[in-house]
Amino acid sequence: MGVFVRIRGWLECDDQQLAQVKAIVCSEDQDRTYIGGWGFPARQYNFTNWVFFGAEMRAVSIDWFREQLLLVARIPASDDDNDLVTGLFLVSHEVEGMSEWQVRDGNVVTSRANGQYQYLDE
Numbered sequence: 001m002g003v004f005v006r007i008r009g010w011l012e013c014d015d016q017q018l019a020q021v022k023a024i025v026c027s028e029d030q031d032r033t034y035i036g037g038w039g040f041p042a043r044q045y046n047f048t049n050w051v052f053f054g055a056e057m058r059a060v061s062i063d064w065f066r067e068q069l070l071l072v073a074r075i076p077a078s079d080d081d082n083d084l085v086t087g088l089f090l091v092s093h094e095v096e097g098m099s100e101w102q103v104r105d106g107n108v109v110t111s112r113a114n115g116q117y118q119y120l121d122e
Contacts, residue, residue, distance in 0.1 A: 002060070003059040003093070004057065007062075008090055008120075011051040011086070013048070013085045013086075014083065016079075022040065025051075037055030062091070069087075085103060086103055092121050098118065098121060
């Protein structure tokens, strides 16, 4: 049956970056298997746009998903504040345990998840 990974998290961006995020994750060239995991609120509020993701996927697809996040992380700043896309994802691997993926500074930084999140895997 294979090993599964549960991924849940969000991205924060501005209006111009949001259009680029949608272009990356909804591209016809992408594997469409997990596109349903992406959630774009119909109405964004105030200054920050939010993009959510939640899905259980086969572990063999984790590199594909991380590549998508790297493309998103590299979207350039589009305002005078030079704010890049930021985000946080918790990745629960059936064998390797939980890790935290931080989308920041134009990259995806991976580390072991803090034990306080273990209740999500119970």
